[in-house]
Amino acid sequence: GAVVSQHPSWVICKSGTSVKIECRSLDFQATTMFWYRQFPKQSLMLMATSNEGSKATYEQGVEKDKFLINHASLTLSTLTVTSAHPEDSSFYICSQGGRGTQYFGPGTRLLVL
Amino acid sequence: GNSVTQMEGPVTLSEEAFLTINCTYTATGYPSLFWYVQYPGEGLQLLLKATKADDKGSNKGFEATYRKETTSFHLEKGSVQVSDSAVYFCALSYNPGTASKLTFGTGTRLQVTL
Numbered sequence: 106g107a108v109v110s111q112h113p114s115w116v117i118c119k120s121g122t123s124v125k126i127e128c129r130s131l132d133f134q135a136t137t138m139f140w141y142r143q144f145p146k147q148s149l150m151l152m153a154t155s156n157e158g159s160k161a162t163y164e165q166g167v168e169k170d171k172f173l174i175n176h177a178s179l180t181l182s183t184l185t186v187t188s189a190h191p192e193d194s195s196f197y198i199c200s201q202g203g204r205g206t207q208y209f210g211p212g213t214r215l216l217v218l
Numbered sequence: 219g220n221s222v223t224q225m226e227g228p229v230t231l232s233e234e235a236f237l238t239i240n241c242t243y244t245a246t247g248y249p250s251l252f253w254y255v256q257y258p259g260e261g262l263q264l265l266l267k268a269t270k271a272d273d274k275g276s277n278k279g280f281e282a283t284y285r286k287e288t289t290s291f292h293l294e295k296g297s298v299q300v301s302d303s304a305v306y307f308c309a310l311s312y313n314p315g316t317a318s319k320l321t322f323g324t325g326t327r328l329q330v331t332l
Contacts (some may be wrong), residue, residue, distance in 0.1 A: 109261060139319075148222070149262075149307070149322040198261070207320065209254075209261035 108132050109201055111210035118189055119218055126184045126213045128199030133208070134179035135201035140172075143196040143212075155182045189217045220245040224308050224323035231298055231330050239293040239326045241282075241308035249310040251275075251284050251291040252320070256305045265293075265306070298330045 108131040118124050128138060136157045141149040153163045153174050161174035171193075173185040182201075186193050194217045200207040225240040243251065250269040254262040266275030271286035280295045291308060305325045311318040 146324060148324050149320075151319055151321075154319070200262070202318075206264045206267075209256075209263070211259060211261045 109199065109208050109210040111197075111199060111213050113213060114211065115214040115216070117216045117218065120190050121188055123185055123187045124189055124215060126186075126197055126199075126215075128182045128184070128201075128210050130180045130201050130208075133201065136179065137202045138176060138182040139200045139202070139207065140174060140182075140184050141198040141200070143198060149198060152184075186215065189215070191217045193217050220249070220310060220321045222308050222310055222321055222323035224306075224326050226324075227305075227327040229326060229328045231328070233300055233330055233332055234297045235330075237293070237295040237298045237302075237328065239306055239308075239328070241291045241293065241323060243289050243291065243308075243310050245289075245310055245312075245321075247312065248286075249312050250318075251282070252309040252311070253280070253282055253291070253293050254307040254309060254322075256307065256325070258304070262307060298328070300330045300332060303328055303330045 110129045112127045138155040140152045143149045152167045153161045155161045155174045155176040157176045163169045176182040196212050196214050198212040200209040221244045223242050252267045253265040255265045256262045266277040268275040268284035274283045282291050282293045305327045307325045308323040309320045311320050
């Protein structure tokens, strides 16, 4: 299947800083990418749907000004957590749509101190 | 709203044992159902899917049957291997295509020992 990478795999930052997470499709071009968030022992929760060349569609309850999504090309989508706070600590996972399914990245663990 | 409920893990089995991971869902209409697997250090991968009632999805010895009457999609394997150790997620969507939103269960960790 398609390969999706995420960078960084984990990050620790101070409260108030911004963190950018990259999601790259290594062998497949995707017009649609998804960003999920997962808390310990909980489901993956869809945060937003990212469409290449247009604005992302955010799920209810997700602050678009806090979680900035940019889908600048068919192989790269970025999620920026702005002014991060400890409650933003979580596991962030991206996926891309293709070939009748979704292909997931390995995830990025964020810890905000 | 839509939701997926999975049995809590971890599930620990000896190699060659029979595996069942329960999954039930709450949804209106006729969703498609999926099982994804996440091996250590890797992203989620589609294991199998079923798009309508009574369909059976199968892959790598795993099977699951879409039971609308019991709103279930239990994952089974007759003989597990150590290499099956992973986290398994049940999920649903209303469009089996690539741009569909997925609703996930909490995941069930399976550990298989020799």
